[in-house]
Amino acid sequence: MVAGEEKGLVLLDFWVSPFAQRCRIALAEKGLACESVEQELLGDKGELLLRSNPVHKKVPVLLHAGRAVCESLVILEYIEDAFPEAMPRLLPADPYARAHARFWADYVDKTVYGIGTRLWKLKGEGRAAARAEMLETLRTLEAELGGKAFFAGEAFGFVDVALIPLTSWFYSYEEHGGFSVQEEFPRLAEWARRCGERESVAKILTKPEDVLDFIGLLKKCYGIVE
Amino acid sequence: MSDAVELIGTFTCPIVHRVEVALRLKGIPYEFIEEDLGNKSELLLKHNPIHKKVPVLLHGDRRPALCESFVILEYLDEAFPQGLALMPTDPLDRAMARFWARFIDEKCWGPAWVALWAAEGEGKEAAAREAKANLALLEGQLGGKRFFGGDRVGFLDLVASGFAHWLGVYEEMGGTRLLAEDGHPALWRWAREYAADATVRQCLPDREALLAAMATSKDRFVSAATAMARK
Numbered sequence: 001m002v003a004g005e006e007k008g009l010v011l012l013d014f015w016v017s018p019f020a021q022r023c024r025i026a027l028a029e030k031g032l033a034c035e036s037v038e039q040e041l042l043g044d045k046g047e048l049l050l051r052s053n054p055v056h057k058k059v060p061v062l063l064h065a066g067r068a069v070c071e072s073l074v075i076l077e078y079i080e081d082a083f084p085e086a087m088p089r090l091l092p093a094d095p096y097a098r099a100h101a102r103f104w105a106d107y108v109d110k111t112v113y114g115i116g117t118r119l120w121k122l123k124g125e126g127r128a129a130a131r132a133e134m135l136e137t138l139r140t141l142e143a144e145l146g147g148k149a150f151f152a153g154e155a156f157g158f159v160d161v162a163l164i165p166l167t168s169w170f171y172s173y174e175e176h177g178g179f180s181v182q183e184e185f186p187r188l189a190e191w192a193r194r195c196g197e198r199e200s201v202a203k204i205l206t207k208p209e210d211v212l213d214f215i216g217l218l219k220k221c222y223g224i225v226e
Numbered sequence: 227m228s229d230a231v232e233l234i235g236t237f238t239c240p241i242v243h244r245v246e247v248a249l250r251l252k253g254i255p256y257e258f259i260e261e262d263l264g265n266k267s268e269l270l271l272k273h274n275p276i277h278k279k280v281p282v283l284l285h286g287d288r289r290p291a292l293c294e295s296f297v298i299l300e301y302l303d304e305a306f307p308q309g310l311a312l313m314p315t316d317p318l319d320r321a322m323a324r325f326w327a328r329f330i331d332e333k334c335w336g337p338a339w340v341a342l343w344a345a346e347g348e349g350k351e352a353a354a355r356e357a358k359a360n361l362a363l364l365e366g367q368l369g370g371k372r373f374f375g376g377d378r379v380g381f382l383d384l385v386a387s388g389f390a391h392w393l394g395v396y397e398e399m400g401g402t403r404l405l406a407e408d409g410h411p412a413l414w415r416w417a418r419e420y421a422a423d424a425t426v427r428q429c430l431p432d433r434e435a436l437l438a439a440m441a442t443s444k445d446r447f448v449s450a451a452t453a454m455a456r457k
Contacts, residue, residue, distance in 0.1 A: 055329065055363060067318055074324045081317035095304035096288055102297045107276065140276065 009034035012049050012061040014041050016206050016214045018113065018165035019072040020060035025161050026076050028200035030086035034062075042221065073105055076161060090158045101152055104144060105162040111137040112166045120176045120215050121224065131177040135184070142185040149194060156198065160191075164201055167192040171208035172215050231256040234270055234282040234291075236263060237431045238439050240388030242281040244295045246429045247384055248302050252309030264446065296327055299381060312381045326367055326374075327385040333360040335388065336454065342400040343444075343451035350402075353455065357404050361389070365413040372419055379423055383416075387426070390417035395436045399444060 009027065013020045013036040020036075027034045039049050039059050052061045052068040062069045062078065069078045080091055091098050115137060118130035141163070145151060151159035170181050170192075182189045195201045206214075219226065231249065233256050235242030249256045261270050261280050273282045273291035283292040285305070292298050303312045314320050337360065340353035364386065367374060374382035389405060397403050407414040421430060 055333075064318075069318070069321045069325070071325055071328060074321050074328070077324060078317055078321040081320055095301055096285075096292075098304060099292050099297050099301040100290075102300065103292070103294055106294055106297065 008063075008065050010063040011036050012039050012052060012059050012063070013037060014039050014059045016211060017059055018169065018206075019058075021165035021204050021206075022072045022161050023060045023062060023075045023079070024204050025164065025200045026079050026090060028204065029088060029090070029156070029161075029198075030079065030083065032079070032083060032086055042217075073109060073162065076105075076158065088155065088157075090156075090161060092152060092157070097152065101158040104151060104159040108141075108159065108162045108166070112163070113169070116166075116169055116173050119173055120219070121222070127176065131179070134173055134177055135179060138181065138185050138188060142188045145187050145191055147187070150191070156195065160195055164192065164195045165205060167195075168206045168208050168211050172212045175212065228286040230286060232259055232284040233257070234259045234261055234273065234284070235280040236261050238436060238443070239263070239280055240392040241279075241295050243387055243392075243429065244384040245281045245283065245298050245302075247379070247387065247426055248299050248312055250425050250428060251312070251379065252302060252306050254302065254306055254309065264442065296324070296385070299384065303381075310378075312375075312384065314375070314380065322367075323374075323380070323382050326364065326382055329360070330364060330382075330385050334364060338393070338404055339447070340451045340455045341404060342396050342402050343447040344455045345448070345452065348452055349455040354402060354404060358409060361405060361410055361413060365410050365416075368412045368416055370412075373416065379420065379426065383420055386416075387420060389413065390420040391430055391433075392436070395433055395440070396447075399437065399440065400447075 009032060011020065011023055011027070011034050013024070015038060024034070024036065037048070040046055041059065045057055049059070049061065050057060052063060053059075053070045056070060058070070060070075060072055060075060062075045064078075064082065069075050076090065079086070080089065091101055111133075115130050115133045119127060119134055122130060148154075150156050151163075174180055181192075196205070231254055233242070233245055233249065235246070235258065237243075237260070246256075246258070259269070261267060263280070266278060270280065270282065271278060273284065274280075274293045277293060279293070281293075281295055281298060283298045283301070285292065285301075292301055299312055302309075314323060334357060337353040337356040340348075341350055341357050344350045344353065367382070371377075373379050374386060393405055397405075405413060405417070420426060
């Protein structure tokens with residue numbers, strides 16, 4: 001294992017955050033040890049978080065030798081840049097392939113979580129619209145994956161890391177949207193199982209039932225009655 | 227494999243400008259294919275089926291085409307390493323550039339668009355306050371430097387370029403002022419420096435031409451801003 005301890009990596013974390021999990025998976029895949037520090041997000045945010053991410057006040061934040069990197073995809077790229085010998089590389093070497101990985105990770109970022117939030121938060125027309133957008137998104141991802149083992153082909157990489165933690169939320173989206181990922185998007189379902197065989201993913205992903213419980217807690221906080 | 231570069235875009239779009247300046251800074255010859263965003267072409271819809279937006283970059287026979295400005299800018303840097311470097315070399319500086327680029331689009335242009343075009347009472351005033359506050363945060367990143375990139379124009383300058391030229395035109399069209407010398411003195415000075423750069427000047431469209439070309443776009447901007455305000 002590459003001596004991550006000496007690198008002084010700390011991740012400001014939150015147990016159910018799929019964005020923090022992206023970073024933890026990347027670090028685990030590369031054997032870079034990192035101290036995960038759980039943050040209080042539903043109550044008062046801690047000093048360290050507010051100081052490290054004054055702009056967004058969100059997790060994840062990667063602290064490396066005292067410097068803070070915010071935004072999960074920015075963190076993933078930082079890990080690639082700062083630790084070039086840490087294998088496996090999550091982005092391919094070829095610029096064109098890298099561009100496509102970035103495009104699809106960005107697509108995941110612009111869609112799944114935001115649409116999913118509307119799906120459980122809203123009712124009636126709002127929920128119906130979110131459901132349609134979610135199905136369209138999953139359809140697009142299913143098509144992009146195609147018959148490949150992973151999004152970039154043979155190797156687990158950037159897009160897989162970006163999307164896999166969100167699969168813990170699929171169960172909740174299915175419950176609220178009345179659809180089945182397994183039935184409608186079998187390749188995506190198979191891909192999720194394949195990723196789940198990796199030690200990093202198996203250890204780090206939240207159980208789908210726990211995500212649903214967490215959403216229940218958020219609904220109480222927002223005063224949403226189902 | 228052919229290496230000709232084609233950029234699908236429109237001179238009215240500051241996001242397209244980011245890529246055009248990058249191509250010029252790096253000395254990459256290209257063909258500009260002008261798109262009418264009010265009546266999107268088959269070519270655009272074919273090459274950007276997901277977002278249906280400009281800019282779109284076609285590099286030789288490489289398909290699918292490249293979409294999303296940040297993706298294209300990083301691609302140009304990596305595919306044409308012999309030209310001027312757009313991104314910084316230090317990993318932390320690169321992370322900061324990527325962070326502030328996203329901030330520009332989500333936290334500056336996002337509320338700015340609502341402030342500029344939404345009807346009164348549709349969150350317009352709150353959006354204006356948010357946009358101004360976020361422009362001040364962005365301004366802080368200049369830290370006394372001539373450009374975000376240091377002594378010369380770089381990635382973050384290209385991403386911020388819309389504020390240097392297009393914002394003034396939108397402000398005139400919409401009647402809302404967001405960026406002024408007294409409110410954001412460093413950003414104001416940067417805007418002038420940016421617009422005066424020799425390479426940038428080659429592809430900065432004339433203000434009057436922009437106003438004329440966008441006269442019919444206002445309805446589209448208003449609908450988009452109203453939808454954003456309601457989300």
